[in-house]
Amino acid sequence: MQLTPEQLLQFQSDGFLILPNLFSPVEVALLRAGMDRVFRQDDPANIREKHSQVVRTAMALHQRDEVFARLARHPRFVEPAQQIAGPDLYIQQVKINVKEAFTGEVWQWHQDFATHHHDDGVPEPLALNLHVFLDDVNEFNGPLYFVRGSHRFGPAATRHDTTTTSYPLWVVPPDVLKKMTARGELVSAKGSAGTALIFGDVLVHGSPPNLSPWPRAIFSLILNPVKNHSTSEKRPQHFHHRDLTPVVALADNCLSGAR
Ligand SMILES: O=C(O)CCC(=O)C(=O)O
Known part of the structure; x- marks a missing residue:
């Protein structure tokens, strides 16, 4: 698929980019069945x-389920990513983020690159994050918020948050966010199950x-140009895969x- x-x-x-209904209800049902299988596994890569x-x-x-092995190589993800980031991309991270009803917790404001750079030694902000919604996402169940155009500021000042999230994350402090939102509006990424997002590092x-x-469950695939690969193996490989x-x-x- 070409953009x-x-x-x-x-x-x-x-x-x-928000791509409404990129995956069909039948495809979403297959992915949700895969989600149920991996969530039942007792695996250190299931973070609570x-x-x-x-x-x-x-x-x-x-690496844990065939349906996600295929989704990570799906042409509706890989081909648009190649158009934007070039032909040779490796699979950096493959995950599902869930926010359970009533209890799903916050993800602080951040740029993915801050963690890729500080923790994994990725040189440049060239990776792409490709999502597909596995539930309908509305304004109430914890949608992603974007600062439109904030990529133009480049890498921002960051703070290492080891308390809020279930794993450490480099976050954008409030004063920096305030400056950005004076120039770029906030957008909440909503849509039916099957809707896809593509955003940069x-x-x-x-x-x-x-x-x-x-x-609210969302699948996320991060693809990174091979020439921009990680240079540190500080984090376990489920955070950043080493196969280039x-x-x-x-x-x-x-x-x-x-299945
Ligand atoms: O799923 C979410 O709500 C946000 C997750 C996120 O930003 C991330 O994994 O980097």
Whole structure:
């Protein structure tokens, strides 16, 4: 699948794209079945909420379940990513982030690059984050918030937050965010299950707690140019995979039959 010239311009201008209903209800059902399987596993890559102990993030999914091995190579993700970031991309991270109804906790404002750079030694902010909603995401169940155009500020001053999130995250402090929002509006990324997002490594984003009665699960794939690979192995490999083999797109119907 190729992005149109208009979509590419919009990505360059806003720093993100929302692609409504990119995956069908049947494909979402296959992915949700995979999510149930990996969440039942007793695996250190299932990271739990600090307070409720339910799974907040499940990582290394392409190594743990066939449906996610295929999704990480899906042409609707890989081909647009290659258009933006170049042909040779490796699979850096594959996860699902969940915000359970009533208890799902916050993700502080951050740029993914800060953690990729400080913790993994990634040189440049070239990676892309590709999401697909596994639930309907609305304004109440903890959508991602973006600061439109914040990628144009480049890497921002950061603070290492080891208390709020279930794993340490380099976050954007409030005074920096305030300056950015004076120049770029806040957008909440909403849509039906199957909607996809693409955003770059320095786009500022975060998400509020889920106070609603509706759970919210989002699959996330990070692809990084091979030439921009990590140079530190400080974090366990489920945070940043070491295999630099360039990803090859599968057929468009690759999810059917995966279980
Ligand atoms: O899933 C979310 O709400 C945000 C997650 C996020 O920003 C991240 O994993 O970097």
